[in-house]
Amino acid sequence: MMDAYLFIDFGSTFTKLTLVDIEREEIIATEKAYTTVETDVTIGYDKALKKLKEKVAVEYNITNKLACSSAAGGLKIIAIGFVPELTSEAAKRAALGAGAKVIKTYSFKLNESELEEIKNSNADIILLSGGTDGGNSETIIHNAEMINKFNLKIPVVVAGNKSCDDEIKSIFGDNIEYHITENTMPNLNHINVDPARETIRNIFMEKIVHAKGMENVEDSISGILMPTPASVLKAAEVLSMGSRDEEGIGDLAVLDIGGATTDVHSIADGHPTNAGIFLRGLEEPHSKRTVEGDLGMRYSAISVFEAAGAKTIKKYLKYDDLDIEEEVNNRNTNTSFVAIDEKEIDFDEAMAKVCANISMKRHAGFLDTVYSPLGNIHTQEGKDLMKLPYLLGTGGVIVNSRNPKDILSAATFTMEDPTSLKPREPKILLDKEYILSAMGLLAMVNANMAVRMLKKYIVEI
Amino acid sequence: MEKKKIVLGVIGSDCHAVGNKILDYSLTDAGFKVVNIGVLSPQEDFINAALETSAEAIFVSSLYGHGEIDCKGLREKCDEAGLNNILLYVGGNIVVGKQEWKDVEKRFLDMGFDRVYPPGTSAEKGISDLREDLGKRG
Numbered sequence: 001m002m003d004a005y006l007f008i009d010f011g012s013t014f015t016k017l018t019l020v021d022i023e024r025e026e027i028i029a030t031e032k033a034y035t036t037v038e039t040d041v042t043i044g045y046d047k048a049l050k051k052l053k054e055k056v057a058v059e060y061n062i063t064n065k066l067a068c069s070s071a072a073g074g075l076k077i078i079a080i081g082f083v084p085e086l087t088s089e090a091a092k093r094a095a096l097g098a099g100a101k102v103i104k105t106y107s108f109k110l111n112e113s114e115l116e117e118i119k120n121s122n123a124d125i126i127l128l129s130g131g132t133d134g135g136n137s138e139t140i141i142h143n144a145e146m147i148n149k150f151n152l153k154i155p156v157v158v159a160g161n162k163s164c165d166d167e168i169k170s171i172f173g174d175n176i177e178y179h180i181t182e183n184t185m186p187n188l189n190h191i192n193v194d195p196a197r198e199t200i201r202n203i204f205m206e207k208i209v210h211a212k213g214m215e216n217v218e219d220s221i222s223g224i225l226m227p228t229p230a231s232v233l234k235a236a237e238v239l240s241m242g243s244r245d246e247e248g249i250g251d252l253a254v255l256d257i258g259g260a261t262t263d264v265h266s267i268a269d270g271h272p273t274n275a276g277i278f279l280r281g282l283e284e285p286h287s288k289r290t291v292e293g294d295l296g297m298r299y300s301a302i303s304v305f306e307a308a309g310a311k312t313i314k315k316y317l318k319y320d321d322l323d324i325e326e327e328v329n330n331r332n333t334n335t336s337f338v339a340i341d342e343k344e345i346d347f348d349e350a351m352a353k354v355c356a357n358i359s360m361k362r363h364a365g366f367l368d369t370v371y372s373p374l375g376n377i378h379t380q381e382g383k384d385l386m387k388l389p390y391l392l393g394t395g396g397v398i399v400n401s402r403n404p405k406d407i408l409s410a411a412t413f414t415m416e417d418p419t420s421l422k423p424r425e426p427k428i429l430l431d432k433e434y435i436l437s438a439m440g441l442l443a444m445v446n447a448n449m450a451v452r453m454l455k456k457y458i459v460e461i
Numbered sequence: 462m463e464k465k466k467i468v469l470g471v472i473g474s475d476c477h478a479v480g481n482k483i484l485d486y487s488l489t490d491a492g493f494k495v496v497n498i499g500v501l502s503p504q505e506d507f508i509n510a511a512l513e514t515s516a517e518a519i520f521v522s523s524l525y526g527h528g529e530i531d532c533k534g535l536r537e538k539c540d541e542a543g544l545n546n547i548l549l550y551v552g553g554n555i556v557v558g559k560q561e562w563k564d565v566e567k568r569f570l571d572m573g574f575d576r577v578y579p580p581g582t583s584a585e586k587g588i589s590d591l592r593e594d595l596g597k598r599g
Contacts, residue, residue, distance in 0.1 A: 083509045134463060134494070135514035188496045188510050278476060278501050370501065372474035373525050379501060 004028060004060040007438035008045065008221065009228055010035055010069035010214075013259060013336075015044045017052050018438040019060070025453050027433055029055050037071040042216045065221045066441040070228040072214070075100040075204050078123040081107055081184075082130035082139045087160065089282055090184040091129035094159065094193035096289045098200035099230025100125070101261075109142045115150045125203055126154050127196060128168075131161030133186045144168045148176055155203050159184045159196040179203060193285050201226055229289060231440030232256060232394070233265050237287050238439075239392075239454040240267035243447035249455070252390035253363075253423065254436070255356055255411055257397050259335060260299035262292045262355045264363035270383025270421075277367070281381040288383065290363045295355040297348065297397050301331040308354045316350035316410070319343050345402075352397045353410035360411035365421045380421065386413065388423040392458060394431035404430050405461050430461050464494035465595060466516040470502040473531030477524040480553060484520060487584035493591075504535050508542050517595060518548035520587070521574075528555035529568065536573025548594055550587060552578030 007018040014032040021028050033048035035041060077100040081088030084107040092105045103123055106114060118126070126147070130140035140160040147156060148171050155177045158168055165180050172178045179202075182195035205225050217225070226234075232254065242248030251268035266288050272279065294303035305313065305328040313324055319342075327347050331337050339348040365382025393399075393408045401407055405428050413422040435457055443450035467488055471481050478500050488495045496514050498506050507519050519539075523531060532551060539547055551574050556565050562579050569577040576590050 083513050086509055086513045132496075132514045135466070136512060137515070185513070188498070188514055278499075280501065370474045372476070373527065374474075374476065377474065377476055377501065 001059045001061050003063045005064045005066065005442065006062045007441050008065065008067040009437045010037070010041055010045075010067065010071040010217075011228065012070055012073070015041065015048050015071075016434070017048050018435055019052060019056065019062075020438070020442070020453070021060070022063070022449070025449055025456070027435065027457065028058075028060065030433065030435075031055060035071050037214070040216055041071060041214055042220060045217075045220065064445065066223065066445065067217065067221045068226050068228045068231040068437050068441055069214070073101065073122070074229070075125070075200075075227040076103050076121075076123050077101070077125050077127055077200070078103055078118055078121060079105045079127045080110070080129060080143055081105070082136055083107065086188070086282070087129045087131065087185050090191045090193070091127045091159065091196075093191060093285060093288070094184045094196040095127050095200065096291060097193050097230075097233065097285060097287065098197040098204075099227030099233065099289075100200065101291065101293070109139050110146050112146075115146050119150050119152060123154055124207070125200060126152065126156045127184075127200070128156050128158050129160045129184045131164065131183075132188050133162045133183050135161055135188075137161050137164045140164050141167055141171070144171045148172055152176060155179060155207060157181060157196060157199050157203070159199075162186075189283055191283050191285060197230075201230060226441070226444075228437050229263055229291070231437045232263070233287060233289050234440035234443050235436045235450065235454060236265045236267050236392070238443045238447050238451050239458065243443075243451045245448045246451035248451065250389055252392055252429075253360075253385060253388055253426070254392045254394060255360065255398070255408060256436075257352050257355045257359075257395040257407075258296055259396070260293070260296040262295040262359040263289060264292075264359050265289045266363060266383060266385060266388070268383060268385060268388060270365060270385060272380050272384050273387050274378075276378065278377065278379045279381075280368075280379045284365075284383050288363070290359070292355070292359045292362060295359050297351060297355070298331050298335040298337065301328045301351065304328070304351055304354055307358055312357075313350050313354055316353040318346050322347055348397060349401060349403065349407060352401070352407045356407055356411040360422050361417060361420050364423075367419045367421065382421065384421040385423045386421050388426050390429055391423055391426035392429040392431060394434065394436050399431060399434050404428075428461050429458050431457075432459050433457050464492060465518075466494045466496055466514050467518050467520055467591070468496045468498065468507055468510045468514070468516045469520045469522075470498035470507055470510075471500040471522045471524070472502055472504070472507070473523065473525075473527055474501060475523055475525040475527070475531075476500040477522075477553075480522055480524065484522065484584055484587075487588060488520075491588045504531075504538055507535070508538055508544065511539075511544055511547060512542060516547065518550060518591060521549065521551040522553045523551070523555050524553045526554060526557040528553065532569065532572060532574070548576075548591070549574045550576040550578070550591070552582055552587065554580050
């Protein structure tokens with residue numbers, strides 16, 4: 001009997017299972033069923049598992065079950081910092097890197113109505129930053145006092161000025177659950193997101209499983225419950241950088257178009273590719289995730305239309321007799337809509353191209369020209385991805401498309417946005433078997449195997 | 462004792478980096494914690510850096526002749542951001558052409574700068590002034 005690992009991805013719509021033969025390092029089967037988070041997620045999980053068992057003819061023994069989840073809205077974080085462009089932005093990036101949805105970012109000293117707002121939000125975790133190490137302390141202390149005054153019953157990750165840690169401990173006492181970790185911005189413009197990311201992931205693992213509908217999951221899995229976007233980022237990291245024994249493939253970006261959001265992950269330094277360019281703004285994390293809440297195929301269909309306008313969608317359409325507004329509304333009201341005929345598919349793919357185009361534009365850096373007495377000076381803000389070697393696509397609309405390359409190509413550089421630093425001619429890769437999140441989980445227990453399997457199952461198109 | 466923090470940068474569309482590096486080195490050597498925001502820095506970057514790090518002073522450099530335009534309103538913005546009484550120093554080639562230094566210095570002092578330095582001033586001069594100004598505050 002062979003030994004197998006089972007990977008579970010509790011998505012907002014589907015619970016997806018991936019069964020892997022760990023001897024041969026092969027995918028045995030995948031299966032999915034509707035997520036049943038309203039009642040008890042194990043119902044949907046059991047259903048998918050039953051279907052999976054029927055599918056697989058050989059005998060197997062599951063030795064490890066690992067799960068990631070974005071069900072029940074995923075991991076929701078409120079990020080608090082001091083200066084909007086500095087520690088608030090650093091806190092936001094740390095939260096995004098942890099696979100969270102950032103509900104809102106706050107700056108400066110919080111007032112009572114902001115605390116009311118936070119208290120009434122459905123946030124799972126608060127990330128409290130502010131001040132460089134040895135820098136400003138009044139703001140983070142004030143904000144800690146406000147959190148204490150309002151008796152927030154949400155775990156607080158404290159990742160600010162280290163000089164304030166002791167005082168915050170005594171403010172929170174036994175009243176607030178808190179976790180102290182390293183500053184998200186220890187020195188000005190230098191960010192340090194990994195410790196906060198790790199702390200957030202641990203809290204997610206311990207706490208979020210006890211959320212509504214998830215209580216029974218713990219008994220069915222062996223461990224490592226992480227937010228799905230975090231496992232996708234992890235998979236992207238090991239594929240790019242490799243593991244202890246396996247070579248990675250180098251810099252890459254992942255484009256993940258979902259029903260509600262579009263995620264872009266880049267694993268690259270993004271330093272300027274041309275000489276004489278001055279860098280501006282906050283330092284970029286090597287592994288960077290951005291998430292566009294207004295770009296998605298169903299729940300966010302209307303906001304795609306609002307962000308892009310009919311003109312941009314039309315540019316990608318083959319059939320010009322479609323009523324764009326009507327098509328968009330249809331998909332938004334009927335979120336389980338499946339495109340079947342030629343025109344429906346054409347419209348879905350046009351929308352996906354819009355998501356690809358805009359999300360990459362927002363993720364990548366841009367050039368700016370300063371007209372100075374010394375001549376034109378070029379500055380770069382964000383990452384330069386012009387020479388990025390690989391662009392990897394995942395998410396339903398890309399994986400199931402007949403033309404995934406066309407959708408992904410919409411994320412590359414064009415002269416329409418001459419100052420955007422999007423990838424110019426990346427090789428296009430496809431997550432054909434839809435295994436990125438599963439491989440991110442595998443990487444947590446066996447990074448070498450995850451790299452080998454990713455290299456086997458991610459294909460160039 | 463904790464080191465005093467100084468925000469250092471070259472203001473406006475100016476990318477002269479050499480003086481910036483010399484000041485960074487000299488101030489660090491003199492025992493200050495330098496927060497260097499580098500060249501091409503708008504006023505807002507100086508202010509944000511000073512806020513986040515709780516700096517005692519902002520050192521503005523300008524070499525390309527447009528310093529006067531670039532520096533206008535900096536004191537007012539500092540006041541607005543809550544950086545009360547932060548020390549503002551400026552130096553370099555801060556105006557265009559040959560002008561009477563007395564007039565230039567007065568204009569910058571009127572703009573709210575605490576110290577104004579003509580071309581060719583040594584870093585040591587700024588540092589000893591800084592020690593004196595910080596000493597007055599205790």
